[in-house]
Amino acid sequence: MKFEEKRISREEFFKIDEKNVMFITNPGRMGDEDGITFIVKDNNEFKIYRLGDWMYRTKDFNEAEFISLDDAESQFPEWLEAWKNEENKDYKGKYTHIYMGFGNGLSVDNTIYNQFKPFLDKRVEEYLQKEENKESLKYAAVFDTWNEAFIDMVNEKAD
Helix, strand or coil, X not given: CCCCCECCCHHHHCCCCHHHXXXXXXXXXXXXXXXXXXXXXXXXXXXEEEXXXXXXXXXXXXXXXXXXXXXXXXXXXXXXXXHHCCCCCCCCCCEEEEECCCCCEEEEEHHHHHHHHXXXXXXXXXXXXXXXXXXXXXXXXXXXXXHHHHHHHHHHHHC
């Protein structure tokens, strides 16, 4: 499997049931301030989507098809709740929120979190082995490797 983000139309977006969202990022001040990536599980298939153009408009920006952060927050209220509770250790919701530095985050559905976490830990460990200042880069490591960890998880399950 390759990690290929697809754009989604407004009409398709507003048909998504949040119960099927397994992964969703939140934008930060650096790294990914221009949108979010989310992964929906449809039967046994994962679909990867990208919402963007929030800060930096592309040449093909289409106002009629634009999906804003407010739209995403209203469509995925449990994600918004997890994001708001990122520092609350007692929070129990649909997602486990993983901080990725500079305000960026990844929310992982709790039904898949325990399956995903070992793959993420392995990728983060590999990333940090090449770095001298491991402590300062631990969040960047999550930001840079979560999608590879997702692919590892899906590919192992497919074997």
